[in-house]
Amino acid sequence: AQSVAQPEDQVNVAEGNPLTVKCTYSVSGNPYLFWYVQYPNRGLQFLLKYITGDNLVKGSYGFEAEFNKSQTSFHLKKPSALVSDSALYFCAVRDYNNNDMRFGAGTRLTVKP
């Protein structure tokens, strides 16, 4: 079955600095990759996805993610972090054969003024 790993429980950055939230995946076929964000006491909001095409995917709120097949990674990035970006971020994967989606353990991003 497919799986994802988010190696960092916590990422801290200063406002205005670039941020990266890491994700690696494991699937048996072509991956379908997603990033979601969760604010306190809320459901998950979709940020961006990679299905096929360009390795650099742009999403909501200025976020982007880079698909790297050789490293089986799909890291989330933003050139300039905002305090309002502080939240819990989840990477998720579906593979070609399975319909259900698997989520990583989540990474808590804290952006300090």
Add this chain to the structure above:
Amino acid sequence: EADIYQTPRYLVIGTGKKITLECSQTMGHDKMYWYQQDPGMELHLIHYSYGVNSTEKGDLSSESTVSRIRTEHFPLTLESARPSHTSQYLCASSPPGRGVLGFGSGTQLSVL
């Protein structure tokens, strides 16, 4: 944001009570899911459905049950709630293929 609705938003009940968490979506999605999440922690898939009269258990063993009698409705039931069931329950749905999952706002359940 997906048109998926969960009620109640918060629920505090006593041990042994039977409860049903409601989830509805207005998009006609065949696929629906229930995830369990402790505060600030990872999501665990507990149930999913690919259409009417189709239900499957997920990765995490759960004492809850689900039903899918109508496409738009996917309720989750606990026959006898216990303190170990205290958690947040998130419902999601997705369109055909490998579409994006849309989530409801969740139900925060506390069992005393």
